[in-house]
Amino acid sequence: MSAALEHFTVRARLRPTRPKRDLAGGRRDPFWESARDEAISELRINQRHINGVPHFTTAEDRDRVHELAIVKWNSRWEGFEDKRNQPVQSHQISRPVPNKVTPALSPPFILNQIPPDPRPTEDDLRPYLTGSSGVPELDRFNAETEWREARIKQDKDAFLVPFVSWIKPAIDYDAYLRTSLWKGIKGEVLDKAGGKCACCPRRATEVHHRDYRPRVLAGEDLSSLVPVCRTCHDLIEEERDKTWERGEASLAKLVEIENQRLTEDESCASSPVNSS
Incomplete structure (x- = not known):
């Protein structure tokens, strides 16, 4: 390595594996590199490309770039997916984007308290x-x-049973998600939410488990099941892969932000319009 590069020894982090993105069978993500380069430029981080990969002088610089790149990467993909899901509109008929839920006013989602183990x-x-x-x-x-x-x-x-191997009797969780029992539970949760994600304005297509007690898996208690879109679900699961507590904190933060937006929208809708 040349003297000019000897201080740039910290290699950039790899693209996140979640949220899962439809790469059409390819391995290269069309948005990740541009999001990372924009983050480097915005933060004014000193770096060098070595074999096509950015290298930094400190792990702190690398992590700052990575965190900002993830935000920009998610934003690019969300904009792309919204456009991809938008139907072709005629000049006479205006149709809503199917990936958005547009009721007059959606009620805030309330996260229940999970009994501790x-x-x-x-x-x-x-x-x-x-x-x-x-x-x-x-x-x-x-x-x-x-x-x-x-x-x-x-x-x-x-017990909350955060690990499937602890469930007595042991179950095949992937097989459980294919059962008619789960499909009925999922449909009931999504219908109750009006098809809206608890964490953002998008349409809910999945249900997040915060509790794996047998009564929850049997559909006897739906209070800990959360309607979510795929993007939000992947974000929550990515944090929960690190620790159970981080997953819960990520969910709570997303719900809090969305509830604040709904409250502001309701306030604007109820405010009288001043006429001059």
């Missing part, structure tokens, strides 16, 4: 700390697993 006390775990592997952390993990299974036998809805 019970936590074992030392007294709870004592009966299960019977073996010794020589690794205290492993012994405690095994004890917590046995305690959890005992609690599930007492109350199948005791």
Whole structure:
């Protein structure tokens, strides 16, 4: 590496895998590189292209560019998808864009409080700390697993069940999403929301699970199911892949912003028009 490039050792991050984009069978995203280059220019970050990839002098510069590039990338794709979904309009008939929901006024979406998982006390775990592997952390993990299974036998809805492998009895979640039971639950949630995404003005086409308790999977409790569009769902899931809490925080923020927009729209609609 030449002396002019020796300080540019931090390689740019890869394009996000979520939200999933329709690349028409290709691997190259038409919007990512331009969004990243625009972010570099806007932030005035010093960088060099090495083998066609931007390199930075610090990880902080790389991360600042990446965060802004994601915002611009999502904006480009959302504009493109809105145009792609817009039907051909005649001169005589004006039709709404099918990807938008345009009721007179949509009510704000209220996120319910999810009951927290019970936590074992030392007294709870004592009966299960019977073996010794020589690794205290492993012994405690095994004890917590046995305690959890005992609690599930007492109350199948005791736990949020954030990991499918914990569900007792174990289920194939992908297969569950193909059942008529889930299709009926999904349809009911979308109908109740009037087909609107809880996180933005777009049409809801999917339903986000905040709770995987058996009563929720059986359709007995719909309060923790959220109607969402594909873009918002992917954004939420991307954060939840990092931690469960980040997914919840992302959802809450999106809903808060959308509810604020709805409130402002309602205020404007109810304000009298001054005539002069």
